[in-house]
Amino acid sequence: MTYSPPPIVPAGMTPPAEPLMTPPAAPPAASPGPPAPLEFVLNGESAVYAGRGDARLLDVLRDVFRLTSVKCGCREGECGACAVIFNDRLVNSCLVPAGMVALGSVTTLEGFRETERFAVLDRAYARFSAVQCGFCIPGMVLASEALLRRNPRPSPAEIREGLSGNLCRCTGYNAIVEAVTLASKEGEGLW
Numbered sequence: 735m736t737y738s739p740p741p742i743v744p745a746g747m748t749p750p751a752e753p754l755m756t757p758p759a760a761p762p763a764a765s766p767g768p769p770a771p772l773e774f775v776l777n778g779e780s781a782v783y784a785g786r787g788d789a790r791l792l793d794v795l796r797d798v799f800r801l802t803s804v805k806c807g808c809r810e811g812e813c814g815a816c817a818v819i820f821n822d823r824l825v826n827s828c829l830v831p832a833g834m835v836a837l838g839s840v841t842t843l844e845g846f847r848e849t850e851r852f853a854v855l856d857r858a859y860a861r862f863s864a865v866q867c868g869f870c871i872p873g874m875v876l877a878s879e880a881l882l883r884r885n886p887r888p889s890p891a892e893i894r895e896g897l898s899g900n901l902c903r904c905t906g907y908n909a910i911v912e913a914v915t916l917a918s919k920e921g922e923g924l925w
């Protein structure tokens with residue numbers, strides 16, 4: 735490349751206008767195309783989701799897979815109504831991008847209710863009338879399952895702590911604590 739010095743302009747004269755630089759034409763934007771299908775295990779069976787990876791798992795489970803036990807409460811990770819079990823951990827599905835569950839395993843109440851552990855929890859919740867409007871119960875039962883997996887014989891204080899991410903506006907919590915205590919005894923050996 736050859737260097738061309740700028741023209742010398744005598745004092746008092748206006749320099750010539752700079753030539754307008756025309757930027758090179760940008761290449762045409764590549765079309766993003768449809769997202770790659772995402773495979774995961776849902777309630778023990780293979781599932782494929784072909785939508786956006788940044789969609790909330792909550793919305794995908796409810797609107798695509800029609801798993802309406804997963805409740806939409808706050809959508810901010812505060813109420814636990816949308817809780818599901820993902821790879822053995824309780825998560826609030828409103829905070830999980832669908833793309834994160836690729837190749838993982840998700841369990842909602844629809845899948846958990848096929849288990850013997852659900853039957854024990856179900857009986858115990860019924861025994862203490864720990865269900866009123868029911869809105870919090872799918873998340874509460876999955877939180878109970880996650881707690882009992884970690885700690886099969888929790889104290890009442892440990893149950894309150896373990897379920898502290900799940901809000902219930904109806905029961906005052908005492909009946910739920912008693913139900914989980916009973917389930918931990920009657921389900922001995924299952925957790």
Ligand code: FES
Nearest residue numbers: 807808809814828
């Ligand atoms: S809806 Fe997810 S925590 Fe409330």
Ligand code: FES
Nearest residue numbers: 867870902903904
């Ligand atoms: S039973 Fe109504 S919110 Fe818990």
